[in-house]
Amino acid sequence: xxxxxxxxxxxxxxxxxxxxxxxxxxxxxxxxxxxxxxxxxxxxxxxxxxxxxxxxxxxxxxxxxxxxxxxxxxxxxxxxxxxxxxxxxxxxxxxxxxxxxxxxxxxxxxxxxxxxxxxxxxxxxxxxxxxxxxxxxxxxxxxxxxxxxxxxxxxxxxxxxxxxxxxxxxxxxxxxxxxxxxxxxxxxxxxxxxxxxxxxxxxxxxxxxxxxxxxxxxxxxxxxxxxxxxxxx
Amino acid sequence: xxxxxxxxxxxxxxxxxxxxxxxxxxxxxxxxxxxxxxxxxxxxxxxxxxxxxxxxxxxxxxxxxxxxxxxxxxxxxxxxxxxxxxxxxxxxxxxxxxxxxxxxxxxxxxxxxxxxxxxxxxxxxxxxxxxxxxxxxxxxxxxxxxxxxxxxxxxxxxxxxxxxxxxxxxxxxxxxxxxxxxxxxxxxxxxxxxxxxxxxxxxxxxxxxxxxxxxxxxxxxxxxxxxxxxxxxxxxxxxxxxxxxxxxxxxxxxxxxxxxxxxxxxxxxxxxxxxxxxxxxxxxxxxxxxxxxxxxxxxxxxxxxxxxxxxxxxxxxxxxxxxxxxxxxxxxxxxxxxxxxxxxxx
Numbered sequence: 001x002x003x004x005x006x007x008x009x010x011x012x013x014x015x016x017x018x019x020x021x022x023x024x025x026x027x028x029x030x031x032x033x034x035x036x037x038x039x040x041x042x043x044x045x046x047x048x049x050x051x052x053x054x055x056x057x058x059x060x061x062x063x064x065x066x067x068x069x070x071x072x073x074x075x076x077x078x079x080x081x082x083x084x085x086x087x088x089x090x091x092x093x094x095x096x097x098x099x100x101x102x103x104x105x106x107x108x109x110x111x112x113x114x115x116x117x118x119x120x121x122x123x124x125x126x127x128x129x130x131x132x133x134x135x136x137x138x139x140x141x142x143x144x145x146x147x148x149x150x151x152x153x154x155x156x157x158x159x160x161x162x163x164x165x166x167x168x169x170x171x172x173x174x175x176x177x178x179x180x181x182x183x184x185x186x187x188x189x190x191x192x193x194x195x196x197x198x199x200x201x202x203x204x205x206x207x208x209x210x211x212x213x214x215x216x217x218x219x220x221x222x223x224x225x226x227x228x229x230x231x232x233x
Numbered sequence: 234x235x236x237x238x239x240x241x242x243x244x245x246x247x248x249x250x251x252x253x254x255x256x257x258x259x260x261x262x263x264x265x266x267x268x269x270x271x272x273x274x275x276x277x278x279x280x281x282x283x284x285x286x287x288x289x290x291x292x293x294x295x296x297x298x299x300x301x302x303x304x305x306x307x308x309x310x311x312x313x314x315x316x317x318x319x320x321x322x323x324x325x326x327x328x329x330x331x332x333x334x335x336x337x338x339x340x341x342x343x344x345x346x347x348x349x350x351x352x353x354x355x356x357x358x359x360x361x362x363x364x365x366x367x368x369x370x371x372x373x374x375x376x377x378x379x380x381x382x383x384x385x386x387x388x389x390x391x392x393x394x395x396x397x398x399x400x401x402x403x404x405x406x407x408x409x410x411x412x413x414x415x416x417x418x419x420x421x422x423x424x425x426x427x428x429x430x431x432x433x434x435x436x437x438x439x440x441x442x443x444x445x446x447x448x449x450x451x452x453x454x455x456x457x458x459x460x461x462x463x464x465x466x467x468x469x470x471x472x473x474x475x476x477x478x479x480x481x482x483x484x485x486x487x488x489x490x491x492x493x494x495x496x497x498x499x500x501x502x503x504x505x506x507x508x509x510x511x512x513x514x515x516x517x518x519x520x521x522x523x524x525x526x527x528x529x530x531x532x533x534x535x536x537x538x539x540x541x542x543x544x545x546x547x548x549x550x551x552x553x554x555x556x557x558x559x560x561x562x563x564x565x566x567x568x569x570x571x572x573x574x575x576x577x578x579x
Contacts, residue, residue: 097448
């Protein structure tokens with residue numbers, strides 16, 4: 001049962017084609033990973049799906065209805081949220097203040113639950129710019145999770161995290177997705193992490209889909225091995 | 234459960250920026266302090282009997298309204314405006330036109346003028362609030378310069394007096410809230426109106442800063458994009474803040490015109506807004522009181538160091554000294570000192 005879909009998404013920056021005819025379908029309770037080497041178009045892809053970048057062609061669908069031209073605000077109000085690769089928090093505010101602010105807009109009944117799950121309750125009164133980077137990543141994720149979104153697009157949530165923080169972050173993502181029956185898209189650099197975490201994986205290369213399937217299929221895919229994973233996989 | 238003393242509570246909340254709706258006790262105490270300051274200030278004409286000094290204080294109070302508006306925008310949205318001279322000036326001319334050309338009573342003219350200045354800020358706001366940083370600065374400057382140019386056109390002479398400026402005149406029986414035209418020019422008699430306007434506006438802006446709306450503004454200042462991705466409209470709050478700050482500057486302009494009885498095109502020009510911005514920078518944006526303090530110092534310094542035509546030299550030196558040694562302005566330096574004292578006490 002597909003809830004969120006991208007069909008034939010193409011994004012051009014002038015003459016450069018960053019993304020070409022990419023399809024994706026997200027289902028509730030399924031973590032869908034997107035991997036690919038640098039410049040594969042991963043961030044462009046998430047920008048096109050989240051409304052940050054309008055695709056040159058192609059469509060974005062929510063529950064079968066076209067939303068390609070809807071604003072990011074509309075999308076958030078209708079259950080599509082995203083996080084950012086470069087930590088995007090509210091530096092001058094305390095952790096609690098900013099999450100309460102977002103919760104006020106998005107009707108979150110259980111903010112304490114989110115704070116608890118992500119281990120943020122103890123630093124609720126700390127100013128966000130003064131907490132550790134890894135914790136800021138958790139705040140970033142918390143902002144995206146408030147209000148019970150149906151679709152969560154995560155742009156490299158582990159960027160800049162050390163190995164064990166990274167493992168914990170991905171575990172959080174998987175748990176939250178399963179618990180809340182959320183359709184999650186996980187763009188990530190950490191290939192091992194994605195294979196461990198995701199139910200479905202799409203591999204991008206030079207703006208095109210190389211392969212889509214469950215981790216075992218993708219790992220065995222000839223094209224993926226040649227272009228990306230190399231002999232080590 | 235907070236165990237800090239009431240005074241600590243209020244000072245802390247003023248130092249650390251808006252803490253919306255979380256400390257109702259702090260809000261009450263802050264309002265209490267505001268009301269005390271308001272009433273204490275009313276006694277100033279009885280203490281300072283020298284007319285010249287009193288007129289300086291009055292000028293500073295009126296100009297503070299513009300700096301207060303500029304400071305509000307800088308503090309809550311991080312936007313530096315060079316356009317507030319336009320709202321101040323349009324309101325001032327509004328009083329002139331409504332009294333002198335249309336024969337309105339000064340009281341009604343002030344009401345009209347504040348509305349006119351606010352309306353201009355709405356129009357300008359729609360055009361500029363999406364810009365940020367340098368773009369915002371330049372757009373506000375350009376639009377207010379355009380208004381200045383309009384005001385000095387020969388065809389505008391019947392309304393504005395063009396380069397000659399506009400002398401206010403109204404019937405002897407007409408009063409501004411009970412003050413005749415001779416009374417309003419007496420600084421001691423006009424003082425209560427200016428002082429109440431300033432303190433009331435400061436309290437309103439302070440409350441707005443602490444409200445959920447203040448948090449929204451802070452969120453936009455800190456990370457506009459993430460606000461949109463969190464479902465917030467970011468245009469309307471910015472516009473609202475801009476218009477609010479424009480309304481405060483307009484009130485200043487209207488009172489200025491009533492009190493001076495004369496409006497010259499310079500107040501629409503770049504230097505008025507620029508001086509006000511310099512004063513606000515010297516006072517510091519970290520606290521609402523910063524721009525007000527800066528304006529009082531600025532007016533005092535202008536009156537005392539204006540010899541040999543070197544006023545701008547001194548202004549420049551003062552600005553450089555403050556920006557280099559006290560980047561947060563005077564109030565910013567006090568805040569830093571206060572934090573250090575608190576930390577060493579722990």
